[in-house]
Amino acid sequence: MKLIALPAFADNYIWLLHTHSHALVVDPGDSAPVLAWLQQHPGVKLDTILVTHHHADHTGGLAELVAHTQARVMGPALETMPVPAQTLQQGDGFDWHGLRFDVHDVPGHTLGHIAFWGQPPDQDPVLFCGDTLFSAGCGRLFEGTPAQMLDSLDRLAALPGNTRVCCAHEYTLSNLKFALAVEPHNPAIQAHLSLCTRLREHAQPTLPVALQTERTINPFLRSRQAGVAAAVQQHDPRAVDDVSTFAALRQWKNDFR
Secondary structure, three states: OEEEEEEEOOOEEEEEEEOOOEEEEEOOOOOHHHHHHHHHOOOOEEEEEEOOOOOHHHHOOHHHHHHHHOOEEEEEOOOOOOOOOEEEOOOOEEEEOOEEEEEEEOOOOOOOOEEEEEOOOOOOOEEEEEOOEEOOEEOOOOOOOHHHHHHHHHHHHOOOOOOEEEEOEOOHHHHHHHHHHHOOOOHHHHHHHHHHHHHHHOOOOOOOEEHHHHHHHOOOOOOOOHHHHHHHHHHOOOOOOHHHHHHHHHHHHHHOO
8 A cells, every 4th residue: 555645735734545446535625636646546546535623624625525536534423524424433443445444532633533543464554643643743722621632642652653653734843843942952853853854855745754753752742751841840830740741831832933
């Protein structure tokens, strides 16, 4: 199976997974990149669309894609989709041409946000996590609470380390600059920033990224680490436990320039 990141808007990625003759896309906020790819690959049929959450930059292309392809749409049980969809929640699973996907509830960015994890045969696993987990970052808390987001990230961080994390936005460079502000002496962050800077200079995506890499560079997966917690508490003395530390870290990122 081949995994492709289709750029959309200013910094979105629509993830496309395909076999010889079947394709699946994730969070198509815009139909145009998907339809263009399908036109260039006339032997491939789009039969499945996965949606992680309801925001328009993840759902805006659904109606046109369904009209053109009659693909099935699979999305979160607790959120409203603009087209009919099969609803999914924690513990659900489904098969797509030999690939089994597990569904995880990951509220925080939105209340009903879900993620999809699958293990393609003879390949590293893939995680389609929408706007919950970014490389070196996490989504803003538009609807959920810090406790919910921390729990969601804990659930994702527990997945196998070789999982390919397929985030929905190219935010990596700005996230890494914040990560360095939190952990200025972390060599893993410094090395990954150099790598990702080179990739972006050549217009290459910084994603997917291995989950084991994220565990070493992402302050939101490292908020319980002593050095991270100390930096957050110095920034905000109200950070006195796991949840308040995570909340203060997220607010620090919101304000970071």
